[in-house]
Amino acid sequence: MAPTTRNETDAALALVHEGWNHLMSQRPLAAWGSWRRALRVEPGSAAARQALTTLESAQELPLAARKTYRFRQPRTPQQRERWEVAMRGGGVEELDAAADVFDRLVADAPDDVEAWFNRALCLAWRGRDVEAVECLERVVALESAHDVERAVEAWTLAEVLRQGGGAEALADDLRYACAYPRDGVGADDLIAAFPEIRRIPTPHDPTRPDAKAADVEVLEWLDRPFPDADRDDEGVSAAELPRVLATIYLGPETLRLSSPCVDGLERAEERLRLLVDDPGDAVERTAAPLPLPFLDAAAWTARFREGRDPADAARWSREVVEDFHENRWIHRPRQGLDGLSPLAAARDARGGDAQALARLAAVVRLREQLGARGGSASMYQGYPFDRLRRRLGLEPDDPASVDSADLGCASPWELEALDAASLEDHALIDAFLSARGLGDDAVTAPLAEEILRRRPEGPGRVAADDLAAPLVRAAMRADRPGQALAALDRLRPAAPPRQARVLDVWRAEILARVGRAGEAADVYDAFLGGDDPVEAARLALDAAETLIDAGAPDRARRFLHEAARLAPRRGLRGIEARARRLLDSIGRD
DSSP states (O other): OOOOOHHHHHHHHHHHHHHHHHHHTTOHHHHHHHHHHHHHHOTTOHHHHHHHHHHHTOTTSOHHHHSOOOOOOOOSHHHHHHHHHHTTTOOTTSHHHHHHHHHHHHHHOTTOHHHHHHHHHHHHHTTOHHHHHHHHHHHHHHHTTTOHHHHHHHHHHHHHHTTSTTOGGGOOSEEEEEEEEOTTOOHHHHHHHOTTEEEOOOOOOTTOTTOOGGGOEEEEEESSOOOOTTSOGGGOOGGGSOBEEEEEEEOSSEEEEEESOHHHHHHHHHHHHHHSOOOGGGOEEEEEEOOGGGTTGGGGOBOOOTTOOHHHHHHHHHHHHHHIIIIIGGGSOOGGGTTOOHHHHHHHHHTTOHHHHHHHHHHHHHHHHHHHSGGGHHHHTTOOTHHHHHHTTOOOSOGGGSOTTOGGGOOHHHHHTOOGGGSOHHHHHHHHHHHHHHTOHHHHHHHHHHHHHHOTTOOTTSOHHHHHHHHHHHHHHTTOHHHHHHHHHHHGGGOOHHHHHHHHHHHHHHHHHTTOHHHHHHHHHGGGGSSOHHHHHHHHHHHHHHHHHTTOHHHHHHHHHHHHHHGGGGTOHHHHHHHHHHHHHHOOO
16 A cells, blocks of 8 residues: 555645534534544545544434444345446545435436435545435335334434434424523522522633633522422422523623523523513524433423432432433424324324324434434433333333333323223323323313212322313313302312412413403402512413403403502513503503
């Protein structure tokens, strides 16, 4: 072998640098392609070999992002003959030329699935991820009906490529953010209005060594306070732990909210608007793909108490993983599932849609690979993703990994087939909690009715508002408000204070909707005498808006005055401004 020239060494080094840039842009296949090209230029390049070794051993990445992919071979003699003719011109060793060859092959034979897959690899190795995903869509369309496993392999690769730089429009796992003008709002103002907000250490930006710590202040906006400190952690379930709605970054000029969960960000923003008046177009909204090592960031928003016992932390982690995947993630639409949620795609797959089945299996496989990373073991606590497969009606990889009697991860079709009256009490509760996670009142309401039939006061394992919700929704959809009110009346006496308030709010909303505005106002009146002016001001504004929507502005007026009176006590400019605008619109007298 001839010695390497200086030009070849420089060209190889440039390709190594190009590969690292690809990897920083979340394009691991393009990085692999650059480093392999570097070795073709300079076979002895230590830098290229080290880079490839680093990628292959990058345990923070899911397997599909770091495995070595190979071209598929033709399956039939006729296909092989066509390929040989197309490749006679040579040059297929170069990726762009190879991509052109496979492009010609699929133009000549649009059903050549192997050529489509190979063209996708050529494009991915060059960093052209959007085009590669389009090729993989063709692979799934052609292959899913007769070779599900190869279709799943192709779409798992597509799930990696859609997160890469340049393919942002295809990404499914994002970090969402909105930036408000700070307008004088400080951390103390936020904490005074919303005690569930807490300060956290400000991270140091390694790219700004001269940045001062005071440049930004970081807080977390939790959805609830921590459970009472006098409660034994052993009796606290993960469902009671606070979750982060959004991280708050207070800069000199802006207040920025950020979260991997768009619903959490929306809830935080809704609360923020109680404190600040609507800035209109001054709010800047962004969404950016999550880095590949953090595709599961949305699963880890629960916060544990300091000083917790390791055994409790392990139990909570497992409960959090189960709840996230089986009750939350399954409802989030994904472009990789044609805009459907995993649960909706599962229904299509059950109906015989082979492409939906392959895509869904691939999406689950990538989540499983995230859980299988070495650094994730303590967080996932051995969670078997066959639980998620069962939840979605997919075939398990290892049937023995899931207890068939565990209804917590049962599919919609299993729960629909249950006879509520024949279930033991504990199984009935498990079935209800599982059905609640699916969000289908047609399944949940009969289970709730059976629970109340056996225990009219409601069971301890199920919150009163959770038990009432499907009954109320089902009754209102059937235009039976009296039945909805009766369900609330049955559960209200034994409900703890927080849950009782939720039930009372629902009662007032139903009364207002059916034209009983006076009774609704009487219910709302009871909320205004509390010790918390923030909550009282918020409820007064909610009461007024409900009554206005119900066509009773005269009943709403005094609640607007009360909201405008209470809001300034805690600097709630948003509530005050909204109350005064509504007063102006309906008349102050």
